[in-house]
Amino acid sequence: MKKIEAFIRHESFDAIRDRLATMGLPSMSVSEVKGSGRQQGYTESYRGAKTTIFLRPKLKLEMAVDDGDVDRAVDAILELAHTGEPGDGKIFIFTIDDAIRVRTGERGEVVLAPHEGAHT
């Protein structure tokens, strides 16, 4: 199992969520974050005062997936998050040691599979 952690633009999220769901990968967590990549802060004037902005809003998309789903999930995110402009984001991939479904106590990859009665 791997965890995909993708920092993406807000504008790209709906298309990414729809595509992943269509691919059978609807399980995810999303948070609003502020971050910076390699660029230094940029300076803009606000009411006559120059302010340097270091952090920009991004979405953090987190997904635990089977090893066999990593490449196609990442390909979908890459295709739909890419504009070619700075700030398109980054994707990090981690190895997951274990996963546990709290309701049943099941462990491992079975926790990621579709199951009867899934509605949320």
Ligand SMILES: Nc1ncnc2c1ncn2[C@@H]1O[C@H](COP(=O)(O)OP(=O)(O)OP(=O)(O)O)[C@@H](O)[C@H]1O
């Ligand atoms: N090394 C990192 N560690 C943690 N979060 C990061 C890292 N790099 C980027 N991020 C997150 O990803 C967001 C987008 O990064 P960004 O796309 O600007 O990366 P970049 O390296 O500057 O590439 P680009 O030149 O395309 O802008 C950041 O705002 C931050 O939330």
Ligand SMILES: [Mg+2]
């Ligand atoms: Mg950047």
